[in-house]
Amino acid sequence: MERFDIHILGCGSALPTMRHLATSQIVNVREKLFMIDCGEGTQVQLRRSRLSFGRLNHIFISHLHGDHCFGLMGLISTFGMLERTADLHIYSHPDLQRLLAPQLEFFCKEMPYNVVFHPFDPGERTVIYDDRSVSVETIPLRHRIPTCGFLFREKPTPSHIRRDMIDFYQIPIYMRNRIKNGEDYVLEDGTVVPNARLTMPSEPPRAYAYCSDTRYQPKIIEQIEGVDLLFHEATFASSELVRARKTFHSTASQAAQIARDAKVKRLLIGHFSARYEDERILLDEAAAVFPETMLASENLTVSL
Amino acid sequence: MERFDIHILGCGSALPTMRHLATSQIVNVREKLFMIDCGEGTQVQLRRSRLSFGRLNHIFISHLHGDHCFGLMGLISTFGMLERTADLHIYSHPDLQRLLAPQLEFFCKEMPYNVVFHPFDPGERTVIYDDRSVSVETIPLRHRIPTCGFLFREKPTPSHIRRDMIDFYQIPIYMRNRIKNGEDYVLEDGTVVPNARLTMPSEPPRAYAYCSDTRYQPKIIEQIEGVDLLFHEATFASSELVRARKTFHSTASQAAQIARDAKVKRLLIGHFSARYEDERILLDEAAAVFPETMLASENLTVSL
Numbered sequence: 213m214e215r216f217d218i219h220i221l222g223c224g225s226a227l228p229t230m231r232h233l234a235t236s237q238i239v240n241v242r243e244k245l246f247m248i249d250c251g252e253g254t255q256v257q258l259r260r261s262r263l264s265f266g267r268l269n270h271i272f273i274s275h276l277h278g279d280h281c282f283g284l285m286g287l288i289s290t291f292g293m294l295e296r297t298a299d300l301h302i303y304s305h306p307d308l309q310r311l312l313a314p315q316l317e318f319f320c321k322e323m324p325y326n327v328v329f330h331p332f333d334p335g336e337r338t339v340i341y342d343d344r345s346v347s348v349e350t351i352p353l354r355h356r357i358p359t360c361g362f363l364f365r366e367k368p369t370p371s372h373i374r375r376d377m378i379d380f381y382q383i384p385i386y387m388r389n390r391i392k393n394g395e396d397y398v399l400e401d402g403t404v405v406p407n408a409r410l411t412m413p414s415e416p417p418r419a420y421a422y423c424s425d426t427r428y429q430p431k432i433i434e435q436i437e438g439v440d441l442l443f444h445e446a447t448f449a450s451s452e453l454v455r456a457r458k459t460f461h462s463t464a465s466q467a468a469q470i471a472r473d474a475k476v477k478r479l480l481i482g483h484f485s486a487r488y489e490d491e492r493i494l495l496d497e498a499a500a501v502f503p504e505t506m507l508a509s510e511n512l513t514v515s516l
Numbered sequence: 517m518e519r520f521d522i523h524i525l526g527c528g529s530a531l532p533t534m535r536h537l538a539t540s541q542i543v544n545v546r547e548k549l550f551m552i553d554c555g556e557g558t559q560v561q562l563r564r565s566r567l568s569f570g571r572l573n574h575i576f577i578s579h580l581h582g583d584h585c586f587g588l589m590g591l592i593s594t595f596g597m598l599e600r601t602a603d604l605h606i607y608s609h610p611d612l613q614r615l616l617a618p619q620l621e622f623f624c625k626e627m628p629y630n631v632v633f634h635p636f637d638p639g640e641r642t643v644i645y646d647d648r649s650v651s652v653e654t655i656p657l658r659h660r661i662p663t664c665g666f667l668f669r670e671k672p673t674p675s676h677i678r679r680d681m682i683d684f685y686q687i688p689i690y691m692r693n694r695i696k697n698g699e700d701y702v703l704e705d706g707t708v709v710p711n712a713r714l715t716m717p718s719e720p721p722r723a724y725a726y727c728s729d730t731r732y733q734p735k736i737i738e739q740i741e742g743v744d745l746l747f748h749e750a751t752f753a754s755s756e757l758v759r760a761r762k763t764f765h766s767t768a769s770q771a772a773q774i775a776r777d778a779k780v781k782r783l784l785i786g787h788f789s790a791r792y793e794d795e796r797i798l799l800d801e802a803a804a805v806f807p808e809t810m811l812a813s814e815n816l817t818v819s820l
Contacts, residue, residue, distance in 0.1 A: 227597055228560050228590070252590040253557045256532050278593045278623050286532070286556040289582045293531055311622055318615055319582050 214242045216516040221257035223482035223508035226279045234279040241346045247271040254283035273304035275359035292323035299326045306331035334360035353426035355460045361423035371411035418516045424483050428466040433474040440516045446481035464494035468501035482508030518546045520820040525561035527786035527812035530583045538583040545650045551575040558587035577608035579663035596627035603630045610635035638664035657730035659764045665727035675715035722820045728787050732770040737778040744820045750785035768798035772805035786812030
């Protein structure tokens with residue numbers, strides 16, 4: 213099965229601590245790397261992950277709070293020093309370009325590559341990226357400022373052609389890709405061998421949903437239904453329910469309710485408030501509602 | 517003796533690695549904290565140092581390259597979340613204020629404290645800070661952009677009054693501070709007891725010079741002569757002498773020449789190029805010229 217991995221570079225909340233860094237993740241889909249959010253310290257974490265900097269061409273920013281974007285300038289400027297030449301695409305609320313432009317102008321003069329901004333409206337559900345392997349769609353969320361999550365949907369892969377059928381019908385090489393992509397095979401005597409007989413269906417395409425930062429927002433359930441992995445913020449324990457609502461964050465239990473109601477396969481919780489020295493209370497509260505819950509942590513990789 | 521410590525938060529060069537973070541230091545003079553430079557990741561390092569955030573009120577920026585200032589926004593915004601109320605003073609080239617203002621406006625609305633900018637010309641030797649314990653003077657350096665170092669000079673402390681003389685002359689309490697500050701004591705019969713007889717001189721005031729980033733610049737020798745500790749950048753080994761000159765950096769050996777010629781007590785080298793997996797080559801080259809050389813490293817504290 214081709215690679216579809218989530219690497220956690222940072223999963224703390226607004227106040228970085230010695231236990232957790234500010235938010236950033238890498239989604240590796242078939243060796244193409246996509247970054248979600250880029251808090252301070254992301255470039256060092258990316259180095260630690262040993263993922264190839266050169267395979268990262270697209271960065272998605274959920275919202276313009278510092279703990280989700282203060283690492284961008286360092287990353288962009290390091291890419292310049294490493295003599296990157298490929299365009300770097302940044303997808304975000306339009307304000308980011310306005311804020312970064314003067315800094316790029318000052319700190320990144322004569323960079324050997326371009327930063328290309330792709331502004332979008334986080335309040336609208338939109339496909340903001342699409343290639344032959346994956347599409348990325350925004351998930352409108354409810355936070356103090358315009359915010360969205362991201363839904364990564366793998367494209368279906370071609371069927372597997374059956375080795376025994378190739379041998380049996382002596383199928384020539386030039387036909388094999390066409391059969392993988394759904395064609396039937398016609399024998400010399402005109403007999404049609406239906407595609408279903410020649411192939412085995414490939415693995416079903418996978419999906420990953422990232423939802424941070426947000427208040428409990430059941431509207432998203434329909435959009436993320438059945439995903440293989442949901443990352444959902446779980447800033448607080450239930451004892452802080454009032455604070456969660458006030459600051460437009462979720463409790464671990466609310467994250468689990470979303471996971472349960474959306475019938476996702478697994479839930480990964482993160483964006484932990486600095487007040488929790490030990491996040492097991494968050495894990496316990498979430499797992500009570502949705503057993504397939506995991507705690508995010510720096511340098512964790514989850515394969516879908 | 518009162519505290520005068522240097523804490524290294526980061527001592528790498530432009531490319532942060534897993535071994536070294538971008539530049540930042542804390543100078544602790546009698547429990548007042550001063551920050552020099554603020555590369556990405558500084559706030560987490562400051563937390564790791566366990567120094568009190570509340571005692572830090574002054575930040576000095578040597579020059580506007582990203583590895584010396586990209587941590588400012590994160591630090592400023594974290595101070596806001598921690599409900600700081602005291603003004604935070606930032607001393608730098610005037611361009612910094614222009615670059616930070618739109619970000620402060622966007623990311624730090626309604627902060628409970630003020631950021632106060634103190635622009636200065638890094639090309640001029642100027643006292644930019646002065647209180648009753650310490651003064652800070654700029655040290656013009658030679659880098660690709662306007663850059664200066666900082667010279668921290670402790671103020672002399674009052675003499676120590678001699679316990680045996682207090683007892684012998686029955687000196688009343690109200691006179692003791694005046695004697696510490698240099699007054700003579702007049703006995704009831706009019707006899708003058710000279711101050712030198714009543715006191716012991718205090719420890720000589722100490723000084724710390726920070727010089728990074730810079731080409732070999734012997735002009736600074738006169739200004740930093742005899743300091744207790746010199747931090748000098750040593751980006752390269754001698755094999756990279758040409759590159760050092762071209763990029764306006766120093767070799768370890770050049771740093772040591774400055775230390776030797778300025779007759780400083782100790783030399784601390786840092787700002788290591790990412791190419792050195794092991795900095796012992798830099799230490800060896802510097803120590804060959806100036807034996808009292810130490811390698812900087814993250815979380816190192818040097819007491820003067």
